[in-house]
Amino acid sequence: MPGKKVDKAAATKQKGKILDIGAVVLRPGNSVENKTGGWRALRPVWNKEKCTQCMICWMYCPDMAIPQKDGKRLETDFDFCKGCGICKSECVFGAITMEKEKK
């Protein structure tokens, strides 16, 4: 990315790491360590008053960034939400709006 600062410490760490041949990932379930929330330009804002807990947004979220407990959705997990806006598009009750992410 042009103008992106290179994290030298992280780059050095990567260099010293032994990478498995062919980019094989031997440890399953490690994608939770790769937090993708930093990609977000727009943030979904959940209006609890309008929400009917139909769970459509939970079903459609491609990143499983909407956690649920006992059949009810909870606040978006912003460590993983990329701000794609699918939840907003799918919500028939207008309970989700997209706002510009504040940096």
Place this chain on the structure above:
Amino acid sequence: MQASSHSGVSNNTTENLRRLGFVETHIPERISDFVNDGEFDCEMIYLESEHSAISAALGASATGVRSYTATASQGLALMHEILHVVSGMRLPVVMNVTNRALSAPINIWNDHQDSMSARDTGWIQLYVESAQEALDTTIMAFMIAEDHKVMLPVMVCLDGFTLSHVYEPVDIPDQKSVDQFLPKFVPLFKLDTKRPITMGPIGYPDSFMDFKKQQQDAFAESLQIIKNVNSDFKSKFGRSYGDGLVEPYMLDDAKFVFVGLGTICGTARVVIDKMRKEGKKVGMMKLKSFRPFPEDALIAALKKADAVAVFDRAVSFGQKGPVFSEIESAFCDQARKPVIHSFIAGLGGRDVTLDHIEDAFNKIIKEKQASVEWLL
């Protein structure tokens, strides 16, 4: 025994082999026969395109079985994007490429444009001169590809028509000897539901380049492995092809040297025999391994020559013959180097005759300036 040049693929280990044949008619037909007759323990998968065939070979290899396919020309071109994926995932797939021209104009005859266009896909490329060499090299290719220091896919390139559609007697080694030579495939990693792993993930800018470097390092390792496999093959079966990378012919005192790939070398041998009888110091350096490129071996073999005639059956448009460019580049920092002439020959099945090669020798004996000539 009469056999097509591809029958050797039947002689393999008895583990579950998956062989994928699609285009090169004689190869999958023979394999089909072997499977049908119960002589060959393998699962043959029929696909709807070469893109699918190489993808299935990739998938099969990822599950830890030995995997093979064959193609040519447009089929190889259609495989192109997956060729990079197979090598990037370090899957030791072996494939016969029966070299043929690429359209347009439409042409079904032999040249090397198809595999030369796949030069940078990360596959080892071995070129063969005879049906026997095609068979032997296909067996050796599995040994090379599956070596844990290598783990790269291998193309065994044989000239379309000249080898693929001409029948000649071939010694097919027996199953037991091949099994002893080529042990059961031991994958480095495999897809297994009992021990889940991920293959083919994203490589971010912080790691992608490191994986590419690993591939390049594996090519460097493969130079020695190819030589070892060639000499092991010799001790087991009594046949070998130079050092596995290059094969000299009448080279020791040769001042004028022919360099080529594939069947054209057979023609050159006849010319060399004739010219030697006339007292001319001519010889040949057959290039068997194009990738990895055996630069050191070539320099050592050609540095005493006065002139070299490089025959390319392909062209890098806007540049020169691909083999010629490599040889020229290999010598760029050498103090003593021969005059290197380029000949573009035999595109789209045009015959390369004894006269062509003799004329080329006479030209490089006479002319002191490097030249580029199309044998139209």
